[in-house]
């Protein structure tokens with residue numbers, strides 16, 4: 275799929291204030307600093323559409339971007355960032371869960387996982403939460419440029435083992451990406467396009 279237009283629409287912390295347009299939307303979620311905002315920029319060919327930072331905790335609101343005038347990409351704050359106050363964490367938590375539980379336009383969540391790391395409890399818990407909440411999701415491994423190409427398969431196999439040990443019958447659909455190398459771009463855009471065409 276070709277991205278012709280990508281425009282920022284609104285940032286907010288309340289699901290009730292998200293755009294009312296009945297357009298399909300796809301949300302990016304994962305631990306702080308995993309590369310959610312960078313992935314949105316990579317997919318849309320923009321350097322700064324979504325704000326990125328080397329410091330965790332950059333994205334603090336629900337951000338809607340309208341793509342080709344007919345679907346949305348949504349950038350969300352990260353979860354699991356230890357340095358924000360407990361109160362801030364609770365507020366984030368609340369509007370993130372509100373988003374997943376109430377946003378009817380949400381078609382699929384992309385759960386981002388840093389390919390370098392061993393499976394983290396918080397990610398496995400979040401995946402289980404999406405399962406219980408019946409939100410369709412895929413896994414997106416990020417920062418693949420940071421490990422050698424030959425190691426990608428073994429990292430994914432190790433991750434799969436953890437997902438199965440965590441109660442899943444099979445590994446969810448997954449993508450391998452690098453925002454610096456535009457790896458995984460076509461696969462994700464084709465996946466979204468196929469759903470939008472249905």
Ligand code: GTP
Nearest residue numbers: 306307308309310311312326327331332333352453
């Ligand atoms: P929060 O908004 O804080 O939750 O973070 P985020 O998940 O949106 O991460 P962001 O896109 O801001 O990226 C965090 C850092 O990782 C930045 O320094 C990015 O340049 C870097 N980064 C993101 N994706 C990649 C990637 O694919 N490869 C490499 N090498 N660095 C990346």
Ligand code: MG
Nearest residue numbers: 310311332333
């Ligand atoms: Mg971000």
